[in-house]
Amino acid sequence: MAAGRSAQLARIREKRAALRKQLWGDLDPGHFWHRKTHDGYVTTPRTMPLVLQIIDTLTNGKPASSTYFTLWSRTKDDDSMVIIDDPKELSLEAGFSGSRSTTTWTTRMRLLKDLKFIDTKEGKHEFHYVLIWNPHLVLKYLFSEKKIPDKEFYNFLIARSIEIGCKDFMDKQE
Missing domain, CATH: 1.10.10 (Arc Repressor Mutant, subunit A)
Incomplete structure (x- = not known):
């Protein structure tokens, strides 16, 4: 089940990346906050x-x-x-x-x-x-x-x- 969930999340990420590229073009990833590439982050519930x-x-x-x-x-x-x-x-x-x-x-x-x-x-x-x-x-x-x-x-x-x-x-x- 974990592998299925990982694949599902990967597909969601790909779709969102394609949509962002379509709407805004090629963007420098360094202009965004990403929890895996910046120190000083915390996990927050979406709620x-x-x-x-x-x-x-x-x-x-x-x-x-x-x-x-x-x-x-x-x-x-x-x-x-x-x-x-x-x-x-x-x-x-x-x-x-x-x-x-x-x-x-x-x-x-x-x-x-x-x-x-x-x-x-x-x-x-x-x-x-x-x-x-x-x-x-x-x-x-x-x-x-x-x-x-x-x-x-x-x-x-x-x-x-x-x-x-x-x-x-x-x-x-x-």
């Missing part, structure tokens, strides 16, 4: 835009999606863990500036922890060590607990997951 929208819905006027994505972008080798030596750096990356940037970031981190998107352990500060849980499983749990007020994004997330072959929302894993 991440919806996950981020739902996070902002759940945090009631205190958007935490940029904080979450900043954490996600800091993971190494898909290990789902972040070590934060300087909270000020992450607060700036999340878009918070000024004298209250770290305080605002800390509030968002607490919201993400309360919602169970992350778990943390103290070190040099309250959020020195961060573990990021599978966001699909967190959202599935929050939905089962009736904590997701906007069903539109959640239903679209399920539909998108099925479309891309993600089985996190299925009751039985195949």
